[in-house]
Amino acid sequence: MAVDPDADERGSTETEIMEATYRALCKHGYSGLSISRIADEFEKSKSSLYYHYDSKDDLLVAFLTFAVDRFEASVATERSDDPMADLEGVIERLLPLRPTDEQRQIQALLVDLRSQAVTDERFRERFADIDERLVTTLTEVIERGIERGTFNEVDATRVAEHVLAVLNGAMVARATTDREAAVAAARVSLSSYLDTVLRR
Amino acid sequence: MAVDPDADERGSTETEIMEATYRALCKHGYSGLSISRIADEFEKSKSSLYYHYDSKDDLLVAFLTFAVDRFEASVATERSDDPMADLEGVIERLLPLRPTDEQRQIQALLVDLRSQAVTDERFRERFADIDERLVTTLTEVIERGIERGTFNEVDATRVAEHVLAVLNGAMVARATTDREAAVAAARVSLSSYLDTVLRR
DNA sequence: GTCTATAGAAAGATAGAC
DNA sequence: GTCTATCTTTCTATAGAC
Structure with missing residues (x-):
């Protein structure tokens, strides 16, 4: 594009x-x-x-291309010298604690679009690609933290997949229910999980 | 019904x-x-x-009623005297490591149906209800573990919401991508998370 | 490039016989 | 309760003028 x-x-x-x-x-x-x-x-x-x-x-x-490009641009990550801050940055962009109406709309639309991937191969490939990119981003941040000695030597991909699953699960919950407290709980628990598992 | x-x-x-x-x-x-x-x-x-x-x-x-009833029946939990085993039981029923074709189909259908909740209030209420019930089940199991002294004194609801988010996120990933390894990674990480956070 | 008008197929829904 | 036939609306898509 x-x-x-x-x-x-x-x-x-x-x-x-x-x-x-x-x-x-x-x-x-x-x-x-x-x-x-x-x-x-x-x-x-x-x-x-x-x-x-x-x-x-x-x-x-x-x-689909248009929407995916916009989404990925909105999540684009800048790297700092603080891997934990970078991680929290990605999390906040994917699952903002106080989303604007526009952020809410975009995410609801993405959840709706994504469900087409159940029966449409083209959508399937796109969303697999999105998830793959996000896991790559998360993995790189975690590995940088390990290299710098600020993170424990965890299985970076495994932790990244865990983080992505929480984010996607909470994003779906936000778009399909009115359980906003659930999103907050998941985010708080995710941060404390990362703190426990990564911080040495 | x-x-x-x-x-x-x-x-x-x-x-x-x-x-x-x-x-x-x-x-x-x-x-x-x-x-x-x-x-x-x-x-x-x-x-x-x-x-x-x-x-x-x-x-x-x-x-919608028919499908939700079937889903909830398929997840129905029996309690044992081992809270961690109960927890793993719920996880395995919601996100089986080796799903049958039928289990795959049901979950894909649920992901598809759920996306209607974005624009249809009736679907929204149903899926909020499902999530609420699942969190209640998970919370009760965790609290039983705390009472028995086998689990740490965590915020049971918060951990339950975290678990549910991982399960829903991985379920969506399974239904909308071919990233089966991602599901496995999320499940393994979830188990080790519960072990770290709960087991005293 | 954009318009109005319309073709042709598929949708949701009903009538009336059995 | 179930059928065939059909109505009406909506849909995707095209024709042809400007």
Whole structure:
């Protein structure tokens, strides 16, 4: 997507269509999404969607890329000289304690999109890729901590998978229930777990 | 559902419809589910569905109850005199190391159904209820361990929420990616976490 | 590139015979 | 209770003018 310099341009028709799709998904969910409903969120006409995308399927695949790119950009991690702070930084970005309405919306949308991976191989590959990248990021931070001697010599990948599972589980809980206290409890417990297991 | 003695009867038309809906959901996912596709999995005709249920929506609400009841029955926990074994028992039922194809299907279906909770209040309440019950079960087991003096005096609810988040996160990963090793890693890490935190 | 109009298929739902 | 036939609405997608 970032290959074409115009692709990310604000106001390009393709971007407007992606934004309209985003709004339609938030309102109706994936199972209630239709071309007409996307057009309802779009300034131009329904048939103009078909000028830019060959089919609904084609549009949805493009949206998947769009949404995944945005998500990964929003989680992008800067490394500091404090691995524990880096870890907490990733956790806060993936599961903010006080999410804005927009953060809530994005995560709800991702949970909804992700469920399509149950029956659609293309979605499956994308979300496997996301998880793989996140585990890689987490593993690298943990290994840096081990190298610097501030962390215990744990199995970094195993701990990273544990952290990711907690984050994904809490993210799903937040998007699909009103058990906000559960999210807080999971986050607190996760921090104390990392403190116990990593800090020497 | 268990109020009416005939409701659970094998071979009752309502049960056949629920089974047909189950198969249609496995094949097409929630977003691809239609009355015609349910009828395709059903011995009788499409219009007979409307004799038993007023609308697609009505049928789906009934199916939600059916599926949740089956899930909760499959997770039902017997208590022993070994709290750690009870805990591992719940974990193994919710996230089996070697799931059968049927267990895989049920969990994939639950992940798919759950995503409807993002935009449908009725689904939201159901899944909040499921999580609440599971946390209660886990909390009780942990508190029993504390009372017996075999567990440390931890915040039982907090640990229970942590465990549930790992289980839900790994369940979603299993249903939406092919990262089976991630599930194994999360389970191993979860066990060692419980051992570290609980065992005195 | 965007529009209006519409084709053609599939959706949810009902009528009326048996 | 179940059937076939059919209605209406909604859906995806295209034709053709501008």
